[in-house]
Amino acid sequence: MGKLTGPETGGGGGAPTNAEYLTLSFNATLTDERLFTPGTNLSAVDGGPGGAYTLNAASSGAPVNAQYLVVALDGTLTDERKLTAGTAISFVDGGAGADLTLSVAAFGITTALIANKNVTFGKIQDLAAFSVFGKFNAGVGTGADIVAADETVLGRTATGNLTFAQLATGQITNAAVTYAKIQNVTDARLLGRSAGGAGAPQELTVATPVTLAGGILDFDETVALGNNARVAVSENSGATIGTRRRINFVEGSNVTLTITDDAGNEEIDVTIAAAGAASPDISTCLLTPTSSETITTNKAAVTYGFYAITGAFNLTIQGNSKFRIS
Numbered sequence: 001m002g003k004l005t006g007p008e009t010g011g012g013g014g015a016p017t018n019a020e021y022l023t024l025s026f027n028a029t030l031t032d033e034r035l036f037t038p039g040t041n042l043s044a045v046d047g048g049p050g051g052a053y054t055l056n057a058a059s060s061g062a063p064v065n066a067q068y069l070v071v072a073l074d075g076t077l078t079d080e081r082k083l084t085a086g087t088a089i090s091f092v093d094g095g096a097g098a099d100l101t102l103s104v105a106a107f108g109i110t111t112a113l114i115a116n117k118n119v120t121f122g123k124i125q126d127l128a129a130f131s132v133f134g135k136f137n138a139g140v141g142t143g144a145d146i147v148a149a150d151e152t153v154l155g156r157t158a159t160g161n162l163t164f165a166q167l168a169t170g171q172i173t174n175a176a177v178t179y180a181k182i183q184n185v186t187d188a189r190l191l192g193r194s195a196g197g198a199g200a201p202q203e204l205t206v207a208t209p210v211t212l213a214g215g216i217l218d219f220d221e222t223v224a225l226g227n228n229a230r231v232a233v234s235e236n237s238g239a240t241i242g243t244r245r246r247i248n249f250v251e252g253s254n255v256t257l258t259i260t261d262d263a264g265n266e267e268i269d270v271t272i273a274a275a276g277a278a279s280p281d282i283s284t285c286l287l288t289p290t291s292s293e294t295i296t297t298n299k300a301a302v303t304y305g306f307y308a309i310t311g312a313f314n315l316t317i318q319g320n321s322k323f324r325i326s
Contacts, residue, residue, distance in 0.1 A: 024053070071100065087113070136162040188212045 021033040024046060038044045038055060045054040062068075068080040071093055085091050088105040127133055128145040135143050138160065148154070152164040155171055185191065189203040190212070206212045209220035232243045249270055251257050258271040 134162060190217075 017029055018031045019033075021030055022036050023030070023033045024036055026035060027033065041057060043056045045052075045056065047053060064076055065078045066080075068077060069083055070077070070080045071083055073082055074080065083091070083100075085102075088109060090103045090105060092101045092103070094100065124133075128147050131145040131147040132154065133143050134146055135141060136146050146154070146162060146164065148164040151166065153167055154162070154164050155167075156162050157165055157168060158170065186203055188206055190206060191201045192204045193199060193202050194204060195202065206217075211218045211220060230243045230245050231247060232240045233247060234240045249257050249259065249272075254275040256273045256275045258273070260269045262269050
């Protein structure tokens with residue numbers, strides 16, 4: 001390397017302490033030494049006291065202390081990183097100068113690898129038009145599009161599947177449909193059915209003598225009775241005397257009428273009673289069973305009784321006697 005020289009100071013026959021020595025490490029007794037350090041692309045091998053100190057020039061390749069990503073560790077590198085396949089990842093090394101291929105295993109990204117609330121709507125596959133995503137039938141499994149048809153609602157039908165369909169009777173709670181939810185009804189109509197078979201309700205027209213106004217259904221009995229409710233009156237089950245809406249009871253001589261309205265039994269009670277002197281006891285008016293009898297005395301409401309009579313019998317009444325035969 002050549003001769004190193006410097007001022008010769010010091011004493012005792014030793015080397016001067018203030019010389020500009022080139023040393024491998026600092027020494028406290030020296031005042032002006034220099035530390036020899038290999039630079040870029042140089043390396044040194046110290047053979048120790050009395051040995052050789054060898055400098056080696058590095059090759060023109062990459063530095064050995066760079067942070068390389070390697071497939072396998074190398075003893076000449078000092079700060080490399082080894083590439084290792086993790087969960088659901090695999091790689092194929094094509095060798096020097098070839099590709100290193102990384103692959104994600106099929107279905108390898110499990111639920112545990114995805115943080116909660118991390119999958120956005122945009123990451124989900126496209127859905128069919130007018131549909132919702134879900135599981136429409138029994139059992140656990142993959143979801144699918146549930147497509148809506150026109151004028152339908154989503155619900156579970158009698159078959160047990162989730163589907164879009166028109167509202168079924170079982171999906172409506174009892175007493176849940178209000179009057180306002182029913183279609184409009186023409187004024188002065190009743191809802192019912194008169195088509196001769198089961199089916200949807202119909203609007204029924206109100207005809208005379210029935211009227212419907214102001215929320216009141218009424219019956220005009222004058223019209224109905226005048227045309228229909230008449231009583232036929234006859235005498236002793238004979239020919240009909242007349243047919244009228246009412247019967248008028250007229251009190252005759254020595255007769256009284258007592259008429260009361262029995263609303264509880266829906267009837268009119270008529271009591272007919274005799275008026276004037278009381279009839280004598282029938283036992284005092286028995287006629288003997290002869291072939292004839294003459295009543296000559298004026299009597300009021302006298303009742304005569306007869307024994308059993310066979311053959312002809314003549315009864316003569318004189319004066320103004322009233323009688324009853326029993």
